[in-house]
Amino acid sequence: MVLKIGVIGTGAIGQDHIRRITNTLSGGKIVAVTDVNQEQAKAVVKNQNLDAVIYDDGHELIKSEDVDAVVVTSWGPTHEEFVLAAIQAGKPVFCEKPLATTAEGCKRIVDAEITHGKPLVQVGYMRRYDTGYRALKKVIESGQIGEALMVHCAHRNPTVPDTYTGDMSIVDTFIHEIDVLRWLLNDDYVSVQIVAPRKTSKALEHLQDPIMVLLETKQGVRIDAEVFVNCQYGYDIQCQVVGETGIANLPEPSSVVLRSEAKKSTEILVDWKDRFIDSYDTELQDWINSTLKGEVNGPTAWDGYVAAVTSDACLEAKKSGNIVPISLGERPDFYYKTLTAAGKL
Amino acid sequence: MVLKIGVIGTGAIGQDHIRRITNTLSGGKIVAVTDVNQEQAKAVVKNQNLDAVIYDDGHELIKSEDVDAVVVTSWGPTHEEFVLAAIQAGKPVFCEKPLATTAEGCKRIVDAEITHGKPLVQVGYMRRYDTGYRALKKVIESGQIGEALMVHCAHRNPTVPDTYTGDMSIVDTFIHEIDVLRWLLNDDYVSVQIVAPRKTSKALEHLQDPIMVLLETKQGVRIDAEVFVNCQYGYDIQCQVVGETGIANLPEPSSVVLRSEAKKSTEILVDWKDRFIDSYDTELQDWINSTLKGEVNGPTAWDGYVAAVTSDACLEAKKSGNIVPISLGERPDFYYKTLTAAGKL
Amino acid sequence: MVLKIGVIGTGAIGQDHIRRITNTLSGGKIVAVTDVNQEQAKAVVKNQNLDAVIYDDGHELIKSEDVDAVVVTSWGPTHEEFVLAAIQAGKPVFCEKPLATTAEGCKRIVDAEITHGKPLVQVGYMRRYDTGYRALKKVIESGQIGEALMVHCAHRNPTVPDTYTGDMSIVDTFIHEIDVLRWLLNDDYVSVQIVAPRKTSKALEHLQDPIMVLLETKQGVRIDAEVFVNCQYGYDIQCQVVGETGIANLPEPSSVVLRSEAKKSTEILVDWKDRFIDSYDTELQDWINSTLKGEVNGPTAWDGYVAAVTSDACLEAKKSGNIVPISLGERPDFYYKTLTAAGKL
Amino acid sequence: MVLKIGVIGTGAIGQDHIRRITNTLSGGKIVAVTDVNQEQAKAVVKNQNLDAVIYDDGHELIKSEDVDAVVVTSWGPTHEEFVLAAIQAGKPVFCEKPLATTAEGCKRIVDAEITHGKPLVQVGYMRRYDTGYRALKKVIESGQIGEALMVHCAHRNPTVPDTYTGDMSIVDTFIHEIDVLRWLLNDDYVSVQIVAPRKTSKALEHLQDPIMVLLETKQGVRIDAEVFVNCQYGYDIQCQVVGETGIANLPEPSSVVLRSEAKKSTEILVDWKDRFIDSYDTELQDWINSTLKGEVNGPTAWDGYVAAVTSDACLEAKKSGNIVPISLGERPDFYYKTLTAAGKL
Numbered sequence A, B, C, D: 001m002v003l004k005i006g007v008i009g010t011g012a013i014g015q016d017h018i019r020r021i022t023n024t025l026s027g028g029k030i031v032a033v034t035d036v037n038q039e040q041a042k043a044v045v046k047n048q049n050l051d052a053v054i055y056d057d058g059h060e061l062i063k064s065e066d067v068d069a070v071v072v073t074s075w076g077p078t079h080e081e082f083v084l085a086a087i088q089a090g091k092p093v094f095c096e097k098p099l100a101t102t103a104e105g106c107k108r109i110v111d112a113e114i115t116h117g118k119p120l121v122q123v124g125y126m127r128r129y130d131t132g133y134r135a136l137k138k139v140i141e142s143g144q145i146g147e148a149l150m151v152h153c154a155h156r157n158p159t160v161p162d163t164y165t166g167d168m169s170i171v172d173t174f175i176h177e178i179d180v181l182r183w184l185l186n187d188d189y190v191s192v193q194i195v196a197p198r199k200t201s202k203a204l205e206h207l208q209d210p211i212m213v214l215l216e217t218k219q220g221v222r223i224d225a226e227v228f229v230n231c232q233y234g235y236d237i238q239c240q241v242v243g244e245t246g247i248a249n250l251p252e253p254s255s256v257v258l259r260s261e262a263k264k265s266t267e268i269l270v271d272w273k274d275r276f277i278d279s280y281d282t283e284l285q286d287w288i289n290s291t292l293k294g295e296v297n298g299p300t301a302w303d304g305y306v307a308a309v310t311s312d313a314c315l316e317a318k319k320s321g322n323i324v325p326i327s328l329g330e331r332p333d334f335y336y337k338t339l340t341a342a343g344k345l
């Protein structure tokens, strides 16, 4: 059985997903594509040698009888509209982050999915599929370190382009920690504070870099997270969970140990694309497999909504310097039941 | 384009390859299976939900017009016969190790393939596809450690079953180092000596364990390899290449770093199947891709022959305690040209 | 030339210092001891086989013509009085922490030393003598990581006795970070905030454990420090300095790497006395050497005063939850000159 | 109680020992020195500000009533004569390696000491005092890795001067492994074989570098040791003991962990003098302490003899390429009893 997939948006990430579904993964077939830039859509079909129809727009693609499931990799502001349309059509949809550009938009998707009555939406937070984070979660859940009390983490990029704004340190960069840490801890955030260390001379003038984000969770876990996007030396993702009886660290990517020139060294990646490359494969293979079984196994619309609410609070905390509360309301039974059914709660 | 694959032998490794081609990899389809145990073949087709014909024997399967390429995962002593038949039929064939149970058998395959005139055979030495060995080879070839002078390595298993004989420490265990080290160094062996350290009390009475294998290559590189199959503590593969200006170590599998009970620790695998699990996927995906392009990209029949000759010398060295020469004859131009064509020489 | 030393206070730390001066170090001789418990003083002289006079009290010992220099290892509340007396007598004095139990008391010592006109006082903050911290400081000062921007650190004890109170997490435990971090960064603190993570179930009911201390320095460096005194797994001191171009970590104590029972591990110390044992030797040898040259080379009375002021602010921050400013006033020229003279500024 | 020490030979190592006894260690005093170069002896006394008599030659120094114990740091060929004289005078003597330049010379010392009737001689093999080797020995003796079966080790220098000859790779370099490995294993050697890997282009023409030394012990332990004195990258001492149930590695010197320029690195030493600097202090302090108690606690004359015999066999193995037996005869009861008395057997 093959899942017939339509892709809305054939930019960089869209092309990547098309390539992995076509050449690397099993069980999916790209049967439809569309893009605001029709020439680009045509070029992708040709270059990747696809047997796929090119649609005029996303709504037509979603409605097509040929399309079993939809991948949304278009420009962020269009995500909400296409996800809502997919729900209306009753079709499973994988949407790259963000689910919507506002918390209200995410909430509309959550409400539509609940109204529809069965889960259809997965959001593209791929870190949950990283073998390292999974191994870390397994250690936590094994009880080997007792209850989690603190998390120390860091998200470091070597440099960022001139177009990178201060808000992006939250909505583009730290957003990955927002999603993966609550999944890791099986917990939710209640407040956030952001402090500004001495600014690196390597950052553009307008950009406060680094920042320190301090999150508190419902269970009282304190998270301190360094976000440093001009650290120069590499792309480096660190996560240390301190528990009552022990401490567990996210594995570092494995690397040749080199002895040379009076140093014993391992390599640090410099390109973020290399760091989680395998987790994209795992994420989409899992999405194909779950979708064929009529399930949603990955980050849900609710997770997309929580990310949006938390991200908004971070932005306010960054601007004000205050401790900002994070109010989510209760998780709807709908998502609770879904997770329970999948044996995950 | 899909490669239609017939599998001869539906035991453990055969089932694994069927499963990965069907559920994980891209571009291949199992269309035919056979096994001396027809009931097992039927069960596999049913359990894995295959759309595949069950043949009475391997020769029929090879001849079938439906079959583009053959995977040989039957009992070792039958490999030679099926590989020769595949060559005769002009069909690409992936054969699990050993290529044949004797050096002469391997040589017959080499000769048949040369007579046929184009490369068809790949042997299942999967370590060449391990990301760790590949990273190590890349470091060597980068010149960062200068010319290789020595290799220190170890192949350790926690325990072996009662059925494990002394010869198996060469033909089942060390055979992987035999293949991967000459690929790593781009070199060939000229002699071997084996010494017997104090025997562990954890090994069965009949088994000398550990042993130390000392190989010399054409370039003069000295390899010392510990083979220790009752080391108790884990499945541990070590490889350190000492060059003129630096030293490079095979990466260890990445793992959570745990601080607990007065120890800072990482996990060591205990099951060999976990260690190279990803390389099996890479190996077969690469075989499918190359085969669709009409190429052989992995270990060739010649490599299978070299492994057999070297393995024979090791057995003699183990028995006699002497330094035993390893004589291969010249690599036929056929394999040289093939590799050159593929941009690999 | 031998420095004739009188020791006030022959409890545990006093006995240790007597032993190292007598049996391990060079250039010093214990010629006088005293303790409120005269029996204990006598026992120490006897057990350690000292050629030393036992005085009735510290003031007599300080006045004795036989005594060149004084070591104060008595009960904390008596430190101020003995240090002031030593200054009055014009004698060099090594005082274990705290210099005085209040910031005002420390200030009185600073003022007395300035009035005296030349430096006499060293305070027993031994971490500055640890080879690890020294190596870390050397890396920072080499420019290899650029300007320091953040420090992430942790002070973890396996357990604490029932007598350990909440204030002790600052005045006994974190006080070491207070001293060593400003020395490491060559900087001063301007504010502190303390947050309380989820409390470990392993701590006594009255004790908030762990706590997170957030310090800001004049240069804008942000320090986050975990203080966790019931972490169970070991005595573990971590310090990571994040600079503009790289990151440097305090070395961990060197240890045998053990592969055993499916783990690759190194040992973590459990007894704090083992962690900085060598730095006590280095500290006192350096004090003897400097004193013989008429210099103070280690932590000064001013450093003792800064530690007291910072510690007071931490206690207030812990109680109130607020960001508390740390106001030191300017460092007196006296200490500036001293350091300049010693080639340290 | 102070040990009054006379030093024969005031070259580099002699000056070092004088300095550490005078400025760093406790319980010893340099009261006498001599050197074939009297001007140098005088300069040392002056520069190090010693209160010491300068003797015309070693024999006078040994006979002097002022001298309790002797340190021999003169030119190697003179060691035997001065050690024999010290035994004759009944004075404890610490002799830098080699004890004598021939096995016969060492044997004469052993015989003289036995005739004298109580132990007087310690040889300067300092690695036994290294905290790393001691920690490794402790792990072995704890039973954590079971019985030792193999040892993999390496002795690497970055470069050697033009004056370094092929024999020096044994008598100057590998001699340290010869002593420390049998101490570590509490075992003796029975044979040695040496093989020559591809020669590095960085070595002088006359020098085979690296070499691989293969030792076998009485217990059947197999040792493979790489000796590589032009490895370029650093001074690196490796030792891995493989036991029946686990593996233990000599700790590497502790170092700042640096993240910089896409590498996570620790420093490797380049100067051998830094590697074992602390063990010289420990060695001599232990010698002073033991001597004051009338004991010999370190490497004995017998150990010096064993080193000489083993070193001769290595030289023959290197020349011939053969497996060369190592015949020591039985360890005299004298040394056995001494060790038993000291609780070490």
Ligand SMILES: [Mg+2]
Binding pocket: A096, A097, A124, A125, A126
């Ligand atoms: Mg994503």
Ligand SMILES: [Mg+2]
Binding pocket: B096, B097, B124, B125, B126
């Ligand atoms: Mg294989």
Ligand SMILES: [Mg+2]
Binding pocket: C096, C097, C124, C125, C126
């Ligand atoms: Mg102290």
Ligand SMILES: [Mg+2]
Binding pocket: D096, D097, D124, D125, D126
């Ligand atoms: Mg020595």
